[in-house]
Amino acid sequence: MNPFAYLNKLDERRLGLVMVVPALVLMAIVAAYPVLKAIWLSLHRYNVKVPDDYAFIGLENYTRILSSETWWTAVMTTLSFGVLSVGFEFALGLVMALVMNKGLGSATGLVRVAVLVPWATITIVTALAWKWIFTPTFTFDLVNRITGLFAEESCMLCGHWTSIFAMVFADMWKTAPFIALLLLAGLQSIDQEMYEAADVDGASTMTKFLKITLPSLRPAILVALLFRSLDAMRMFDLAYVMTQGANDTATVSMVAYDFLIKRLDMGVGSAMSVLVFLMVLIVAFIFVKVLGAAPEGTDPKPSRRERKLAASQPLTVEMAH
Amino acid sequence: MLLASTFIAAGCGGSADDASANGVPVIGFMTWRDQTGFDEKQFRKCEKSDGNKYRIEAIPMGPSVDAAREQLTRRLAAGDETIDMINLDVIWTAEFSDANWIMDLTKRVEPIKDQYIPAPLESAHYKGKYWAVPAGTNAPVLYYRSDLVDHAPATWEEMVKLAKAAQAKQPGMAGFVFQGAAYEGGTVDALEFMAGAGANILNEDGTKVVVGEGDGAVRAFTWLQKLFEDKVTPKVVTTYMEEDARLAFQKGDAVFMRNWPYAWALMNQDEASKVKGKFDIAPLPGFEGETPASTLGGKNYGIAASTDEPELAWKAIMCLASESVQKEQAVAKGEMPTLKHLYDDPQLAKDVPFLDVLAKGLVTGKNRPASPYYNDLTIVIYQIYNDVLNGRMSPEEAVKELERKAQSAIEGKAEI
Numbered sequence: 001m002n003p004f005a006y007l008n009k010l011d012e013r014r015l016g017l018v019m020v021v022p023a024l025v026l027m028a029i030v031a032a033y034p035v036l037k038a039i040w041l042s043l044h045r046y047n048v049k050v051p052d053d054y055a056f057i058g059l060e061n062y063t064r065i066l067s068s069e070t071w072w073t074a075v076m077t078t079l080s081f082g083v084l085s086v087g088f089e090f091a092l093g094l095v096m097a098l099v100m101n102k103g104l105g106s107a108t109g110l111v112r113v114a115v116l117v118p119w120a121t122i123t124i125v126t127a128l129a130w131k132w133i134f135t136p137t138f139t140f141d142l143v144n145r146i147t148g149l150f151a152e153e154s155c156m157l158c159g160h161w162t163s164i165f166a167m168v169f170a171d172m173w174k175t176a177p178f179i180a181l182l183l184l185a186g187l188q189s190i191d192q193e194m195y196e197a198a199d200v201d202g203a204s205t206m207t208k209f210l211k212i213t214l215p216s217l218r219p220a221i222l223v224a225l226l227f228r229s230l231d232a233m234r235m236f237d238l239a240y241v242m243t244q245g246a247n248d249t250a251t252v253s254m255v256a257y258d259f260l261i262k263r264l265d266m267g268v269g270s271a272m273s274v275l276v277f278l279m280v281l282i283v284a285f286i287f288v289k290v291l292g293a294a295p296e297g298t299d300p301k302p303s304r305r306e307r308k309l310a311a312s313q314p315l316t317v318e319m320a321h
Numbered sequence: 322m323l324l325a326s327t328f329i330a331a332g333c334g335g336s337a338d339d340a341s342a343n344g345v346p347v348i349g350f351m352t353w354r355d356q357t358g359f360d361e362k363q364f365r366k367c368e369k370s371d372g373n374k375y376r377i378e379a380i381p382m383g384p385s386v387d388a389a390r391e392q393l394t395r396r397l398a399a400g401d402e403t404i405d406m407i408n409l410d411v412i413w414t415a416e417f418s419d420a421n422w423i424m425d426l427t428k429r430v431e432p433i434k435d436q437y438i439p440a441p442l443e444s445a446h447y448k449g450k451y452w453a454v455p456a457g458t459n460a461p462v463l464y465y466r467s468d469l470v471d472h473a474p475a476t477w478e479e480m481v482k483l484a485k486a487a488q489a490k491q492p493g494m495a496g497f498v499f500q501g502a503a504y505e506g507g508t509v510d511a512l513e514f515m516a517g518a519g520a521n522i523l524n525e526d527g528t529k530v531v532v533g534e535g536d537g538a539v540r541a542f543t544w545l546q547k548l549f550e551d552k553v554t555p556k557v558v559t560t561y562m563e564e565d566a567r568l569a570f571q572k573g574d575a576v577f578m579r580n581w582p583y584a585w586a587l588m589n590q591d592e593a594s595k596v597k598g599k600f601d602i603a604p605l606p607g608f609e610g611e612t613p614a615s616t617l618g619g620k621n622y623g624i625a626a627s628t629d630e631p632e633l634a635w636k637a638i639m640c641l642a643s644e645s646v647q648k649e650q651a652v653a654k655g656e657m658p659t660l661k662h663l664y665d666d667p668q669l670a671k672d673v674p675f676l677d678v679l680a681k682g683l684v685t686g687k688n689r690p691a692s693p694y695y696n697d698l699t700i701v702i703y704q705i706y707n708d709v710l711n712g713r714m715s716p717e718e719a720v721k722e723l724e725r726k727a728q729s730a731i732e733g734k735a736e737i
Contacts, residue, residue, distance in 0.1 A: 155560070
């Protein structure tokens, strides 16, 4: 007798549930357990070096962290890096996507592969390469002349803002292609008839871009920005390699790493990780709930603006669909 | 049958509880990755001379002191039983012994302790007990361009004068490069500059921060900031680690450099070196009116507390830290002997031309402070040191902040 015969008797909904149980169990083990354990540890005084001194201390770790200057400096650094890097990457990525979409004749394939090379490079390698490029002793004369316009003695990694800019630059080099590819996919799914109709109406290139391209790209843009912002909030490798946190350039992840891995302070380190997690969660919330970003394949509820729009102009929306 | 046992041994490589292919216990030795084959050669020699009673298998760590410590502490805290022997950096003794990760070797070391130079031996000593055997030591030295400067300076002040004179003749050259980045090597330099001005970070028993007593620390920090103001040292040195300094000096970009002896061989051999035969080394100076000071580096061999084979591990240590290995590694790796009598060895003096300079450095050499919270302490020191170099803090502010933060660090209450 078929041991799974009973499955046939389940309705589709129940069957679905049974089918996802193994995946859920796996998720619980690799995702939920560590997260819950970190939250639990964050409520304790616990240094691996002195395992006997283990005690529940409630929210003390959090009050210590939130009242420390180091933490807020790291938050500001992380946010500055996040806003600048995502902003520049989006602008550059959009330009790259538009160029690739226009078609470069026989070079199209080559260009698409070429822009992906930085994206495929391991971040640590990227970081080391840019660290050397930004180190006046070991770099090219031309780079020194350019960086000399911004930084004292051409040393980009010797000051707070120049260091942040150097990291933004390295990040941009690496991830603008990623944004470009996401946007390119969006661009290619735009119905060409809309452009043709606009041409008939005599719309300028700028008008077409603002009224057709950008609105149609909105879902792709939001997803790209969401991914990049989440990445930026937990940036670690660039700062770790390029500055070691000098000149107040330690990001929140780096400060958490200092406590968890270097000082072996599981309590404070876990509390910091939980705070980083919350920061990421807030950013994700803003993107998904307020701006209405949704990955491909999901069926997002319309955002407030869209619902309002739908209510006020039922006919237009109907037609657009 | 033979095939089966080989297969099993390969599958369990590195585990001390498993026999190796020929049935003898495996000693897992956590040590630096060595690509030269030097270590492997010594392992095989020692196994043979001890009658093939054990087999040493290296468990590589690294590449930096910080990374190695992070890797080790994680494994030791988790009770990793594959580790039997550890190549301990001199700064780990207090932390590792306090956490009960390494074995008390007092009974074994006590009878042989008089053979060793005092400072390296002291680095293996904590709370009245010996935790390891000094296997190699190192003192930093001052490298200088003998084609541009006619004599080694006796004080830091004199060095600046010589550097400026050389810079005036060679525009574009840096006067002095050292390690200024925010990492363990920065702490080493910081402690040296402060000690060279008469300021120690902790008191004798490591319980109290005394860096603010006297004006030594302020003097050292003020002097450091002036290096940058006077362009004797370029700003980029605030990002320098050992290799950055070495590469800059080797390119012919600097008159003076503070570095470890390892750079001597590299700068004389490296194809790309532009300073072959154009440089010399001298003991590190101190400030005018003070005793010169250098911070010692080095390695001690200890036994993991979780080992099943303490006797065999001890045998292996005695062999790997023996006179003949120490002589060979002095030539091959630039790691200096810890055994006193080797400094009178005529052959070694011939093979290591700067042995007498190093011997002087070892006499004035100081260990970094012993504290189970050394790691919290060093983070405080290198961050403040780097801020001073970057001009983000006045020397007075820096010393005050150093006093406060270092004190809470050694009490195990590091400020966030």
